[in-house]
Amino acid sequence: MSLTSCQQYSLDRTSKQSTTVEKYQFGDQDADIKPTQGGLQWFPDTSMWNIEDIQRELGHMTFKPASKWSVDRISRFFSLIERKSIELQQSRPGFGHQYQKLPISTVLNCANTAFGFCNWSSEVVPGSGKLVKYAKSDDAEQCYNVDYELKIRLILKDGTTLTRNGTGSARSLPLSQEFSKCRKEAMTNGLKNCFYSLIGLLVDYEGKVKDGYYDRYKS
Template identity: 30%
Template sequence: MDGKVTYEGAVYSSGPGVEVGDIVFVEDWDGRPASEWSVQRIGVLQSKIERYTYQIYHSNRYGKHNLSKLIPRHVLVGFANEVFGFDGWKTDIEFVETKDGFPGSTSSISIADKISADSGGGAGALADRYTVIAEASVKVTLKDGTNTRMTGFSRATTPSKIESFNKAKKEAVNDALKKALLSFEKIILEHELKTKNDFYVDGLYGSKAQKI
C-alpha cells in the first residue's frame, strides 16, 4: 500500500426519504491548518517553544509530554502574542466540570461548582478544608480558522470553599490553554504527513484562503 486515500469505488447509500445526490460531503477541518499563514506561524511558535525547552533541559531529547507543567502560562501566551499577534488568536472556554472526590460522583456545570470536605482525614483541621477537582476544555482559534481544543485538570484544597473553587477552575483552564497551544505542533506534523500521502481530496487548506 502507498498510504494514499481515495474515494474511488466507494459505495454510498441512504435511508428512506433521503436521496444520496442531495447529500453534500464535507471533510472535517478541525485540527488542521486553514492556510499557509498558520503553517508558517505555528512553525515559528514551535521554534520559540523548543528554544525555551533547551533552556530547561539543555537538550531536546525529553519530548513534549510534560511541557504543559514546566512552561508557565504567561510564557506561552507571550509566545502566542508575538507569533500570531494580539488580535490573531482567541480562546473559548467550552466547559468546566467538577468532581467532589468520591468515586462515581460527577456534576457538570457552566459557572457553578460542587465542593466537598476532604475525605482523607477525620475531625479537626482537615474537616475545615475543602477540595475541588476541576476539569476544563479550552478551544484556541487562529484568525484564519485553524483551531485546536484540549482538556485540562486541577485539584485544589483550601480552608475556603470559594477559594478552592476559584483556584481549581483557574488552574484547570490554564492547564487546558497551555496544552492547546502546545498541541499546534501535532497539527502541523499530521498535516505534513497527510499532504505527503495525498490525503486531502478537496484542497490543501480548509479555508481555501492561502494568504492572510
C-alpha cells in the same frame, strides 16, 4: 462552510420502485447532482479545490491547519517553544525536555510572537465544567479537596480550531477559594494543552502532505 442535505423521494407506482434525488447546499449556493455518461457527477467540481476547501468538505477544519498562514505560524510557534524548552533544560540538567513545564506566561509570549496578539482567541466551552472530585479535607475543618475539569477552545485567525481538556485541583482550602483556584488552574492547563496540540497538528499535517493524503481528494 456548512453542508446540509435534503432528500426528496418519489415512488413510481407502475414499477413499484423508489428513486432518490439529492441536493446539497454549500452556503448560499445549491450544488445539484447532474447526470453524465459515466453516471452521476458532483458539482461544484472538487478538482480545483485547495486544501482548505477539502478540509472543510471532510469536516476536518476543527483539527487541521486551515491555511498556509496557520502552517507557517504554528511552525514558528514550535521553534519558539523548542528554544525556550532548551533554555529551561540547560538550567535543569538531567531533566530532559522541559516544554511541558514552561509557565503559561512563556507560552503566551511565544503565541503572541508567532501568531500576533490579535490573531488568536480562546474561550471556555459552555457547559463543559464539571467536578471530578469533591470531598472534605481530613487535615482541617471547613476545608475541602476539589478536582475540576473543563474544555478550552482555541481559535486562530484563519479558522483553525481545536478543543482540549483542562484540569485543576485545590487541596485543604476553604470552599469559597477552592472553586476559584480550580477553575483558573483548569483554564490555564486547557489553554496550554491547546497550544501544545498545535504542534501535533503541524506534524500530522506535514506528514499527510508528504504522503499525498490531500491529493487523493483532487482527482
